[in-house]
Amino acid sequence: MKASCTQENLIKAISAVDKIVASNANLPILGNILFYIDQRRLKVSATNLEIGINFWIGAKIEKIGAITIPARILINFVSQLPKRRVDIEVFKNTLNIKCENHKASINGLPAKDFPIIPKIEEKEQITIRSDVLKQALSQVVSSVALDETRPEIAGVLISLSNDKIKFVGTDSYRLAEKTIKFKSEQELSFILPSRTVHEVIRILDQTEKQVKITLGENQIMFQSGWMNLVSRLTQGQYPDYEQIIPNKFKSEIIVSRSDFESVIKTTSLFAGQTSDVKLKISKTGTKAQVEVSAESSDVGKNTSFVDCAIKGVGVSLVLNSKYLLDGLKNINSEKISLKLNNSGSPVMIGPYSSAKNAEIDYLYLIMPIKA
Amino acid sequence: MKASCTQENLIKAISAVDKIVASNANLPILGNILFYIDQRRLKVSATNLEIGINFWIGAKIEKIGAITIPARILINFVSQLPKRRVDIEVFKNTLNIKCENHKASINGLPAKDFPIIPKIEEKEQITIRSDVLKQALSQVVSSVALDETRPEIAGVLISLSNDKIKFVGTDSYRLAEKTIKFKSEQELSFILPSRTVHEVIRILDQTEKQVKITLGENQIMFQSGWMNLVSRLTQGQYPDYEQIIPNKFKSEIIVSRSDFESVIKTTSLFAGQTSDVKLKISKTGTKAQVEVSAESSDVGKNTSFVDCAIKGVGVSLVLNSKYLLDGLKNINSEKISLKLNNSGSPVMIGPYSSAKNAEIDYLYLIMPIKA
Numbered sequence: 001m002k003a004s005c006t007q008e009n010l011i012k013a014i015s016a017v018d019k020i021v022a023s024n025a026n027l028p029i030l031g032n033i034l035f036y037i038d039q040r041r042l043k044v045s046a047t048n049l050e051i052g053i054n055f056w057i058g059a060k061i062e063k064i065g066a067i068t069i070p071a072r073i074l075i076n077f078v079s080q081l082p083k084r085r086v087d088i089e090v091f092k093n094t095l096n097i098k099c100e101n102h103k104a105s106i107n108g109l110p111a112k113d114f115p116i117i118p119k120i121e122e123k124e125q126i127t128i129r130s131d132v133l134k135q136a137l138s139q140v141v142s143s144v145a146l147d148e149t150r151p152e153i154a155g156v157l158i159s160l161s162n163d164k165i166k167f168v169g170t171d172s173y174r175l176a177e178k179t180i181k182f183k184s185e186q187e188l189s190f191i192l193p194s195r196t197v198h199e200v201i202r203i204l205d206q207t208e209k210q211v212k213i214t215l216g217e218n219q220i221m222f223q224s225g226w227m228n229l230v231s232r233l234t235q236g237q238y239p240d241y242e243q244i245i246p247n248k249f250k251s252e253i254i255v256s257r258s259d260f261e262s263v264i265k266t267t268s269l270f271a272g273q274t275s276d277v278k279l280k281i282s283k284t285g286t287k288a289q290v291e292v293s294a295e296s297s298d299v300g301k302n303t304s305f306v307d308c309a310i311k312g313v314g315v316s317l318v319l320n321s322k323y324l325l326d327g328l329k330n331i332n333s334e335k336i337s338l339k340l341n342n343s344g345s346p347v348m349i350g351p352y353s354s355a356k357n358a359e360i361d362y363l364y365l366i367m368p369i370k371a
Numbered sequence: 372m373k374a375s376c377t378q379e380n381l382i383k384a385i386s387a388v389d390k391i392v393a394s395n396a397n398l399p400i401l402g403n404i405l406f407y408i409d410q411r412r413l414k415v416s417a418t419n420l421e422i423g424i425n426f427w428i429g430a431k432i433e434k435i436g437a438i439t440i441p442a443r444i445l446i447n448f449v450s451q452l453p454k455r456r457v458d459i460e461v462f463k464n465t466l467n468i469k470c471e472n473h474k475a476s477i478n479g480l481p482a483k484d485f486p487i488i489p490k491i492e493e494k495e496q497i498t499i500r501s502d503v504l505k506q507a508l509s510q511v512v513s514s515v516a517l518d519e520t521r522p523e524i525a526g527v528l529i530s531l532s533n534d535k536i537k538f539v540g541t542d543s544y545r546l547a548e549k550t551i552k553f554k555s556e557q558e559l560s561f562i563l564p565s566r567t568v569h570e571v572i573r574i575l576d577q578t579e580k581q582v583k584i585t586l587g588e589n590q591i592m593f594q595s596g597w598m599n600l601v602s603r604l605t606q607g608q609y610p611d612y613e614q615i616i617p618n619k620f621k622s623e624i625i626v627s628r629s630d631f632e633s634v635i636k637t638t639s640l641f642a643g644q645t646s647d648v649k650l651k652i653s654k655t656g657t658k659a660q661v662e663v664s665a666e667s668s669d670v671g672k673n674t675s676f677v678d679c680a681i682k683g684v685g686v687s688l689v690l691n692s693k694y695l696l697d698g699l700k701n702i703n704s705e706k707i708s709l710k711l712n713n714s715g716s717p718v719m720i721g722p723y724s725s726a727k728n729a730e731i732d733y734l735y736l737i738m739p740i741k742a
C-alpha cells in the first residue's frame with residue numbers, strides 16, 4: 001500500500017471517523033482506524049460494531065492495500081503535521097508517514113482482522129437537506145430515554161407519511177415532536193438509536209447539501225459528500241404517543257422565551273435534587289403573571305415572576321425544571337406558548353406566532369408532577 | 372444587616388473570592404462566603420485557611436452586620452440575576468436577596484464562626500505594576516515542584532536586590548528565572564506557595580494598575596483596587612540555584628520558537644511515558660539542523676527536523692519533552708537561543724535577540740537525561 005494525499009484531507013477524514021473509536025479490551029482493533037486503498041481512492045473507516053463511518057479521500061495511488069492504525073496517535077500526529085503533501089506507505093504491520101521534515105513509523109494491526117462495516121440491502125431511499133435533518137434531530141434527541149431498559153424509546157422515531165416527516169423523542173416524562181414538510185410516496189417509520197442520532201448530528205454539515213438516506217431491513221445508511229455512516233436500527237414498536245397529546249386546553253399563556261428561561265434557571269437553583277419548580281399563573285384581565293417558586297430545606301427558597309399574556313383561566317402546577325429547560329432551549333422563537341389544562345394534565349410548549357393559522361412545526365409536552 | 376448594591380459589583384466580588392472556597396467536611400463554613408457590612412461598605416470574603424481574599428463593594432448601608440452563605444448557590448443565583456439593584460438583608464441565619472422580579476432566602480451560617488483572615492504586621496512594602504507581576508509569576512510558576520515533600524521549592528522565590536527583582540521556580544529537574552528592573556532600597560527574599568501564586572495571577576488585572584505588596588513575619592498581602600489577598604509564606608531556605616547555572620557554553624543554536632515547538636510536540640507523541648526525546652544538532656558551516664527523534668515499542672518512531680543557526684560545535688542529548696514545551700511556551704520571542712555544553716550538562720533556553728548586549732530577562736534551564 002502506497003499513496004499520497006494532502007494533510008488537510010487526511011485530518012478531515014480522520015476527525016470525521018475518530019469520534020466513534022473506543023477502547024475495547026476484548027477487541028483492541030476497534031481502537032484503530034482502517035486505511036484502505038483501492039485503484040482510485042484512500043478510504044478511512046472506523047466502527048464500534050453498531051455504527052460504522054467511511055470517509056473517502058482523493059489520493060495519488062501507487063499501490064493498493066490496507067492497514068489499521070491506533071486512532072489516538074494517528075489523529076494527534078497528523079493534526080500536528082504541516083498543511084502539505086503526506087506520503088503513506090505500509091511495510092509489514094507498520095505505517096510509514098512522511099510529510100516535509102517529519103518521518104514516522106506507526107505500529108498497526110492487519111486490516112484483515114478489522115470488523116466489516118456492512119453494506120445495506122436497499123429497501124427505501126429518502127433525500128433530505130443536511131441542515132434541516134441536523135436541526136430536526138437536534139430538537140428532539142435531548143428528550144430521548146437515557147437508559148436502555150426500553151430500547152424503543154432510547155432512540156428517535158422518524159416517520160414519513162405522504163406530505164411530512166415527523167421526528168419524535170420521548171422518555172415517557174416529556175415528549176418532543178418536530179414536523180417537516182416533505183413530499184414522499186412512501187409511508188414508513190423507523191427508530192434511530194440515540195448514539196447514531198448524535199453521530200449524524202456531529203458529522204452533517206450545516207449546509208443545504210443533500211443527505212441520501214438508505215434504509216435496509218435492520219440497518220440505515222446516511223450518505224453526504226465523501227462520507228457515509230451505517231448504523232443498525234432499533235427493533236421494536238414505538239409507543240402510540242399521539243394519543244397522549246391533548247387536543248383541547250383550558251388556558252394558553254404567551255411569554256418571552258428568554259425571560260421565562262431565565263426565571264426557571266434562577267428558581268431551579270433552589271429546587272434541590274428533585275428539580276421541581278412550582279408554576280402559578282394568576283390572571284388580571286388579559287394580562288397575567290407566572291410566579292415560579294422552589295424551596296429546599298438545605299438551600300432556602302426563591303420566588304421569581306414573569307409577565308405573560310393569557311387566554312383562559314389561571315392554573316397552578318409543578319414541573320421538573322430540567323425537562324422545562326430542555327424544551328425551551330429547542331424552541332427558536334422569541335415568544336412561546338404554554339398550553340395547560342389542570343395540575344394533572346400534560347403541558348404543551350411550542351413557538352408562538354400571532355399569525356392566524358400559523359403552522360406549528362415543533363411541540364414539547366411535559367407531564368406535571370403531582371404536588 | 373441591610374444594604375443595597377448593584378448586581379455587577381456583587382457578582383464581581385463573589386467571583387473574585389469564590390475560587391478559593393473548598394468543601395471541607397471538618398469545617399463546612401469554609402464552603403461559605405462572608406458578607407460583612409460596616410458603616411461604609413460591604414465586604415465579601417473567602418478563605419481556605421492558607422489564603423484569604425477580601426473584596427469591598429460600595430453599597431448603600433441601612434444596617435451593619437454579617438453572615439456567611441454557601442458559595443455555590445450564591446454565585447449561581449447572583450450570576451443569573453438581572454444587572455439591576457440588589458437588596459440584601461439578614462434575618463436570623465438567612466440572607467434575603469431581592470432583585471427586580473426575584474425574591475430569595477438563602478440559608479447561611481453565623482459570621483462569628485467564620486475563620487478570621489489575619490491582618491499583617493507590616494515589615495516591608497513594595498509597589499509593582501499589575502501586568503508585570505502577573506506575567507513574571509506566570510513565566511516561572513509552571514516550573515515549581517508539584518509535590519510538597521520539599522515545600523521550599525513548591526513555591527516561587529521572589530528576591531529583591533537594589534536594582535532588580537528575580538522570580539524563580541524549580542523542581543530540581545528544570546529551573547525558570549525571570550528578572551525585572553526595579554529600583555528598591557531593600558534587599559530581601561521570600562517564597563510564595565504555588566497555590567498563592569496561581570490565585571494572585573488569577574485575580575490581578577492585565578493592566579498598568581499598581582499592586583501594593585506588604586510583607587509580614589510569616590505572611591504577605593497583595594492589594595489592588597478594592598481587593599486584597601492575604602497568604603502565608605513558605606518557611607525554609609531556597610536552594611542556592613545560581614551555582615548550577617553554567618556561565619560558559621560550547622554551543623549556541625538559534626531557532627524559530629514556533630518551528631521548534633511544533634517539532635517537539637510531534638515527536639513527543641512517540642516518546643512513550645518517559646516523554647524523552649533525543650536532540651541531535653549537526654553542523655554544516657554556520658548552518659545547522661536539529662534532528663528530534665523518539666521511539667517507543669508500543670507506538671512506533673518519529674524523526675523530525677528543524678533548521679537552525681549555530682555558534683560552536685554539534686552535540687547530542689536527551690531531554691524531557693514536557694519540560695522543554697513548558698519552557699518554550701513561556702518565551703515570548705520569535706527566535707530563541709539554546710545554549711549547550713555536552714550530553715550531561717544543563718541546557719539554557721531563552722529569548723534570542725541579535726542586538727549586541729541585549730539584556731536577557733528570562734532563562735530556562737533543563738537537566739538532560741542520561742541516554
